[in-house]
Amino acid sequence: MKLLVTGGAGFVGATVTRLLLDAGHEVVVLDDLSRNDAAQVPADATFVQARVQEVGDVLTPDAGFDGVLHFAGLISAGESMTHPELHWEANTRAGLNLLDAMRTAGVKRLIFSSTAACYGEPSELPLTERAITMPINTYGATKLAVDLAIASEARAHKLAAVSLRYFNVAGALVREDGGMIGERHDPETHLIPIALEVAAGKREKLPMFGDDYPTPDGTCIRDYIHVADLAEAHLLALTAAVPGEHKIYNLGSGTGFSNAQVIDAVRTVTGHPVPVEWLPRRPGDPASLYASSALAQADLGWTPTRTSLEAIVADAWAFYQGR
Numbered sequence: 657m658k659l660l661v662t663g664g665a666g667f668v669g670a671t672v673t674r675l676l677l678d679a680g681h682e683v684v685v686l687d688d689l690s691r692n693d694a695a696q697v698p699a700d701a702t703f704v705q706a707r708v709q710e711v712g713d714v715l716t717p718d719a720g721f722d723g724v725l726h727f728a729g730l731i732s733a734g735e736s737m738t739h740p741e742l743h744w745e746a747n748t749r750a751g752l753n754l755l756d757a758m759r760t761a762g763v764k765r766l767i768f769s770s771t772a773a774c775y776g777e778p779s780e781l782p783l784t785e786r787a788i789t790m791p792i793n794t795y796g797a798t799k800l801a802v803d804l805a806i807a808s809e810a811r812a813h814k815l816a817a818v819s820l821r822y823f824n825v826a827g828a829l830v831r832e833d834g835g836m837i838g839e840r841h842d843p844e845t846h847l848i849p850i851a852l853e854v855a856a857g858k859r860e861k862l863p864m865f866g867d868d869y870p871t872p873d874g875t876c877i878r879d880y881i882h883v884a885d886l887a888e889a890h891l892l893a894l895t896a897a898v899p900g901e902h903k904i905y906n907l908g909s910g911t912g913f914s915n916a917q918v919i920d921a922v923r924t925v926t927g928h929p930v931p932v933e934w935l936p937r938r939p940g941d942p943a944s945l946y947a948s949s950a951l952a953q954a955d956l957g958w959t960p961t962r963t964s965l966e967a968i969v970a971d972a973w974a975f976y977q978g979r
């Protein structure tokens with residue numbers, strides 16, 4: 657297939673682009689480089705520096721695209737509470753622009769990076785796709801809005817669409833030839849890469865947001881999914897998309913780890929101390945999130961295999977040291 661990958665300079669988009677190219681697809685990456693440089697865009701993809709808001713210049717009726725994988729957007733739940741307008745623009749307005757451009761160009765297949773943040777404070781654990789969607793941060797709201805728009809588009813205009821609701825993506829793609837694609841967000845906001853920076857001596861302390869959550873050790877619980885496992889689900893979703901249907905799948909490893917457990921794993925894997933500075937809760941953080949991915953396993957035949965927290969942190973550390 658000829659595929660447009662938005663956000664393909666980013667952590668997940670670049671990883672999926674690598675797998676798509678390896679599977680024989682032709683890939684055009686579109687990214688405005690607002691949150692990454694182009695260093696991780698695979699050399700055998702075509703790269704276009706542009707905003708999704710201008711995607712119609714690339715996704716023309718004559719360009720011959722068979723589908724779009726839409727990763728571009730802003731990802732930090734914390735930032736979405738302090739700068740909500742940025743998230744409504746980059747996630748929702750851009751997402752609606754993309755749907756318009758796809759309709760105009762007659763491109764009928766879409767895979768969308770949705771998020772566990774759509775569920776808000778969970779109505780059930782593990783979270784299935786039937787859980788109530790009531791985001792408690794603006795990031796989740798801006799992504800849920802796009803999910804709802806995609807559902808209408810599929811119904812009315814026969815789009816074949818799959819939203820993949822990722823839980824916390826981590827690790828790195830480590831290839832047999834030694835090549836790696838990993839997390840290098842700018843600014844970095846995610847727990848594991850920040851803890852690795854502390855372990856490496858690049859930061860003094862890890863700011864830990866909250867010790868008074870209703871969890872066994874008082875810190876938040878998250879479900880860490882290895883980026884290589886996550887990426888494989890996208891290739892399966894591409895072939896599972898059906899015209900007129902909007903399918904939604906949760907992608908997690910199914911196990912919750914507390915923030916304190918994550919820091920312990922970083923200490924173990926790196927062999928370095930990780931001093932912690934305890935701070936108040938970060939606004940917009942649910943206490944506990946972990947997935948049921950039973951539906952993705954049944955429908956897509958997807959099984960995450962890299963589920964050990966130490967192995968996930970070890971790949972992230974290998975990438976951190978090699979970059």
Ligand SMILES: NC(=O)c1ccc[n+]([C@@H]2O[C@H](COP(=O)([O-])OP(=O)(O)OC[C@H]3O[C@@H](n4cnc5c(N)ncnc54)[C@H](O)[C@@H]3O)[C@@H](O)[C@H]2O)c1
Pocket residue numbers: 662663664665666667668669686687688689690691692706707708709726727728729730731746750769770771772821822823824825826841
């Ligand atoms: N990383 C996670 O834990 C996680 C979890 C759930 C969902 N997601 C979703 O997955 C997607 C990819 O996440 P990631 O970790 O690779 O993030 P990332 O920041 O590494 O990649 C996103 C890319 O989008 C680009 N971008 C942002 N706004 C743009 C715009 N308007 N036009 C063009 N490009 C734009 C950025 O420059 C960046 O390269 C995001 O949509 C995110 O919301 C990520």
Ligand SMILES: O=c1ccn([C@@H]2O[C@H](COP(=O)(O)OP(=O)(O)O[C@H]3O[C@H](CO)[C@@H](O)[C@H](O)[C@H]3O)[C@@H](O)[C@H]2O)c(=O)[nH]1
Pocket residue numbers: 731732733734770771772773822823824825845846847848850862863864865866876877878915938941945
């Ligand atoms: O310096 C830090 C960074 C994070 N945290 C905490 O670590 C946990 C995880 O935070 P983070 O790594 O920022 O991820 P989330 O806020 O859980 O969000 C991620 O995971 C969501 C899915 O669960 C995705 O939708 C988002 O895009 C992605 O950023 C939270 O309790 C944070 O408060 C800290 O204590 N200190």
